[in-house]
Amino acid sequence: MRRVPLAPRPDWQDQVERLGFAFHTLDGQTYWDESVAYAFTLEQIERDIEAPTEAIEQLCFAFIETALRDEAILTRLAIPAAQWDFIRESWQRGDRNLYGRLDLAYDGKGPAKLLEYNADTPTALFESSVVQWDWLEQAMARGMLAPGCDQFNSLHERLIAAWAQLREPTPYRLHLACVQNSNEDKGTVDYLMDCAVQAGLDARFSYIEEIGLLSDGRFCDGANQPIETLFKLYPWEWLFREGYAANLATSRCQFIEPPWKAILSNKGLLACLWEMEPGHPNLLPAFFEGDPRCASLSPRHVRKPLYSREGANITLIERGQVLDQDDGPYGAEGFVLQDAALNLFETGGRYAVLGSWLVASQACGLCLREDASPITKNTSRFVPHYIEA
Template sequence: MIRLPLAPRADWQDVARDMGFTFHHQDGQKYWEEAAYYRFTLDEVEQGIEAPSAELHQMCLALVEEAVGSEALMARLAIPDAMRDLVAASWRAGAPSLYGRFDFAFDGTGPAKLLEYNADTPTSIFETALFQWQWLEDRIAAGDLPADADQYNRLHDALRDRFAALFTPGSLVHFASDAAHVEDRQTVRYLEDVARQAKLDPAFVAVDRIGVDADGRFVDEEAVLIAALFKLYPWEDMLREPYARHLPGSATLFLEPAWKAILSNKGILPLLWQRHPGHPNLLPAAFADDPAGLASIGSRHVRKPLFSREGWDVELVAGADSAHGPAGGYGEEGHIVQAFAPLPVFGGLHAVVGSWIVGDDPVALSVREDDGPITRDLARYVPHAIVDEAGAAHPR
């Protein structure tokens, strides 16, 4: 894994516009970065990312199986008491999952270390599935990459096939997000298009325009029953909304399912470590109120709220590398403490590797980089390629 400079395509913003990639800059800052790319070998991808992702995902599913049968674990994960039966019932009914993303600290020289599992509402899916693939094709066509260069990226096809496996042709599937949030709306618009390619009938409804009919069922603005809903809205919030009392009787098939409230919770990190101590892809972790667990972690660590996203309220305690994420008011439900695994630094930039899961299969890779050691919401997206060059060596 190395970061190599490469002059941007002269027309990349025109390509982005034509493809609907409207958020390549956010708040005046560049989000898509193609003045460089990350080069991986096939072995790094297959053995370093893909294989561990498959194993970790199965470990996570086993944890869900255990948690839904344990009031103590549900409480530890801050699942509201009144919603625990809903979460458990979704698992026992086999409610399907669409996708998720592991985030790893990985530099190609040792085991990937799991930082967290974005199991419920991960974004950066459009730029992973489509735009970085277009970048690869353009670079090969221009001769900037060898003709046999590849990319670990079957995300688009996997999503289309997953939709087709979950629903019969012509099924009406609603998609919901914050209509005013550009990245969220474009992410959902992309998934609507994927569903359309799977021969489904997608319909958008703003998340704040979903209603409840006289029978307690969720409906859209036209009073059409929402039988299936992809929602870019996290379960930890849904379970605490006033309408949560309608969730158990709604009969709506949710993507992601309610049992993802367990896996999208950073409390799984100490629980996984307790069950698989010493696993090469896990970091020592403990709940912040567990003195015995904390004693084994050491002074260099990261303190994370159970429900924080994009670095919000994360505290990194590691000497000169210490840092604080943006303040977002997270942490009321509790914190975990995880051993510090430094992100690889290339040219002063900290890179985190994302590994995408569709259904139960690892299917793609993405890289984002930040100026600091905590990956925040404006961390830049950098494309990658698989190029096996025997003996090639480049300094970071």
């Protein structure tokens, strides 16, 4: 694994905008950064990223089985008791999931360590799938990279295939929704809708704020059309607090991601996995805050809210002193403490976190976010990667 400085394409903005990538710059700061790329060997991808990603996914599935039989676990995860049966029934039905992203610490030597699982509402998908693949092809065509380089990236094909499977056994109407006033969320949903249409689905968009409730208990879009299947780029923990939360289980709606993802999209998962598999090579020691076992953590550790987005309210601590932190609105439900990853990639004062993508629970893509801070935030830059020829 190497960090490789490269000259950006002189017309890079035009090139990414022709793909429909409208949020390459956020609040006047570059988000898509092709002045650098990360190079991997094929062995590093297959042995240290792909295989551990799928192993962690299977570990998560085993944990769901345990959690659904143990109300104490569901309570510690701060999942409302009123939704427990809704989640159980989703798992028992075998509701299919679409995608997720494991954030990993990895410096090229291995083993990769799980930092968190973005199981419910991960973004950075379009740039991972389409934009960095287009960059790779142009980088080789323009002589910036040697011919024959590759990329860990079959996201586009896997997403179309996964949508096609979700369509079976009979076609249905699909709604996709996100909040208003978020270009990043809208771009992610637009891309997923395009993949769904390519898979043959009748797909239409609606903002979350437009969704209502019909007299028969079904959800509907702004045109009062019933919602049969809903992809929602909106976290389950937020939905559980909405005024219509009591209608979720009776709405006859298929949700993507499914309700059982609420168990995995929670940083309490980190403590639970470590308790289930202490010493696992791809896990970091982690405990719920207040657990006496927190005393066994390294002097350098991280405090994370059970629910958090894009680094908000995460604090890096060493021997009781705060080294770095990011503010935000989260933490009311509690925190976990996790050992700091010693193998977080760092060079020249730049830190990189790997995002390993899963589609239908199969590892199939990679993205990297880079920052001057060890905490990955909304402002962290997206940088492309390639597999050396």
